[in-house]
Amino acid sequence: xxxFRQGLILVVVATAVGFAANVAREKPLPLRGSLDxxxxxxxxxxxxxxxxxxxxxxxxxxxxxxxxREPGAFDxxxxxxxxxVPPADFDDRYFEVVSDFxxxxxxxxxxxAADSFVVRRTAARLMDLGHSDVLAVTSGLESLxxxxxxxxxxDSQETP
Amino acid sequence: MKxxxxxxxxxVLRIALGVVFILAALPKLADPYGFARSISxxxxxxxxxxRVLALVLPPLELLLGIGLILGVLDLGASVLAFGLLLVxxxxxxxxxxxxxxxxxxxxxxxxxxxxxxxxxxxxxxxxGAAYLVMMGDRSLASIRAWRERARS
Numbered sequence: 001x002x003x004f005r006q007g008l009i010l011v012v013v014a015t016a017v018g019f020a021a022n023v024a025r026e027k028p029l030p031l032r033g034s035l036d037x038x039x040x041x042x043x044x045x046x047x048x049x050x051x052x053x054x055x056x057x058x059x060x061x062x063x064x065x066x067x068x069r070e071p072g073a074f075d076x077x078x079x080x081x082x083x084x085v086p087p088a089d090f091d092d093r094y095f096e097v098v099s100d101f102x103x104x105x106x107x108x109x110x111x112x113a114a115d116s117f118v119v120r121r122t123a124a125r126l127m128d129l130g131h132s133d134v135l136a137v138t139s140g141l142e143s144l145x146x147x148x149x150x151x152x153x154x155d156s157q158e159t160p
Numbered sequence: 161m162k163x164x165x166x167x168x169x170x171x172v173l174r175i176a177l178g179v180v181f182i183l184a185a186l187p188k189l190a191d192p193y194g195f196a197r198s199i200s201x202x203x204x205x206x207x208x209x210x211r212v213l214a215l216v217l218p219p220l221e222l223l224l225g226i227g228l229i230l231g232v233l234d235l236g237a238s239v240l241a242f243g244l245l246l247v248x249x250x251x252x253x254x255x256x257x258x259x260x261x262x263x264x265x266x267x268x269x270x271x272x273x274x275x276x277x278x279x280x281x282x283x284x285x286x287x288g289a290a291y292l293v294m295m296g297d298r299s300l301a302s303i304r305a306w307r308e309r310a311r312s
Contacts, residue, residue, distance in 0.1 A: 003294075006236020007243075010227065014220035022192065022215050029192040031211045 042117065044124030049116070050135035052147035055108045058135055059149055063106035064098065066126075067141070068118045079110070079144055080152035087118055090125060103130040113140030170296035173289040177241055178228030180286065184267050185221035191269040192218070198265025202251050220244075228293070231302025238298070242290040249283040256280065 022028045029035075050058075059065065065082035067074050074084040085093040098105070109123045116138035123136035137144060145151050163169070188195040196214035199205070205213065220240070227237035252264055255275045263272045264279050273279055299305035 003235040003239040006233040007240045008236070010223050010233060010236050010240055011216075011220060014223050015216050017219040017223075018215035018217075021189075021219070025192075029196060029211055029214060031208055035193050035196055 042121060043128075044120035044122075044136065047120050047123055047127075047136050049120075049138040050108070052137065052139055052143040052149075054135055055110070055137045055144055056147045056149060058106055058108050061106060063108045063133075063135070064101070065108045065110065066098070066122070068109060068111040068115055068122050069141070073112065075154065077151060077153050078141065080150040082110075082152075085109075085122065087122060090122065094126075094129070098126075098131075099129075103132060105131070106133040106135075107131055108135045108137060110137040110141060110144055113138075113142065115140070164292055165296040167297045167300045170293055170298055171300040173296075174228050174231075174234070174238070174293045174298060177238075177286065177289055177293060178225040180225070181221045181228065181241065182225035185218045185225060187267065187269050188214070188218035188265075189222065194269030195265060198263060198269055201260070201262040201265070202255055203260075204251055204254065217244075231298060231304050231306075234298050234302060234304055235294070238290060238294040242287065242294050245283060245287045245290050249280060249287060252279055252283065 055063075055065075059079075065079045066085045067078050067082045068086060069078075069084075070086055071084055074082075074086075078084075083093070083097045085097065098107070107123075107126055109119050109126070111119045119136050119138050123134045126134050192214050195218065196211055199210045199213055200207070221244075224237045224241050224244075227233045228241065248266070252275045255262060256277070260275065262275055264275045266273060266279075
């Protein structure tokens with residue numbers, strides 16, 4: 001009986017100490033839910049998507065169109081007058097194509113319909129570089145062409 | 161077999177067990193998240209129970225260790241040590257039986273010894289030691305025994 005009573009005292013004290021120490025911790029252990037911290041939001045995840053019609057209006061106002069798809073897809077079909085800026089070559093292509101025109105240059109970023117994530121991330125990078133007028137079109141190349149933008153093919157327009 | 165319950169042997173085992181429990185408690189106290197993950201790898205108890213165990217077991221192991229070394233609440237500490245070791249060993253045996261390739265979470269919350277036959281042998285020896293401490297004469301170098309002598 002003494003052993004049971006002493007054991008109970010130890011368990012009660014350990015429980016009190018354990019929970020009190022947890023409350024005092026900077027990052028208490030939750031009693032339910034994930035143990036892993038939530039993943040940080042992807043760059044550009046909160047960026048509003050622009051419609052194809054907004055992109056068409058931007059085109060008429062002289063915006064630069066940047067295509068984030070891989071060069072092979074870009075060469076096959078793209079918006080006429082757009083420039084290839086795939087994420088892997090972003091730094092090189094940015095300084096070759098975009099940076100000389102200054103941060104006021106209106107930019108439209110597009111890709112394939114499945115590339116919305118890459119489009120948003122590229123748009124976010126451009127905004128981080130100081131560009132204030134950036135539209136992220138996540139509905140894909142075909143929606144732009146359907147809205148009335150002219151298609152083009154071949155590699156003659158990959159660079160300005 | 162009487163020599164197994166020799167007071168000096170019981171003292172050595174008591175202190176050794178106490179040190180083992182304290183060494184087991186410290187990394188878990190420092191990393192409750194890691195310990196909760198270690199418990200979850202066993203898939204034995206619901207999530208809420210895993211979290212409660214992750215909070216309660218480390219201080220309990222620490223208190224047991226201190227109690228065993230100092231000879232304070234030493235009967236309760238040795239009974240709990242014996243019981244906890246039985247539970248831990250059963251959990252490890254179940255994990256081995258299920259073929260789980262997991263760390264035991266005994267002395268480390270990140271990596272550490274994998275569950276397996278060696279771990280079971282190690283735990284069996286500790287269960288034996290805890291049994292001798294629980295059933296033996298723990299009055300040598302014990303604050304409890306010293307206080308009892310002082311009273312009488």
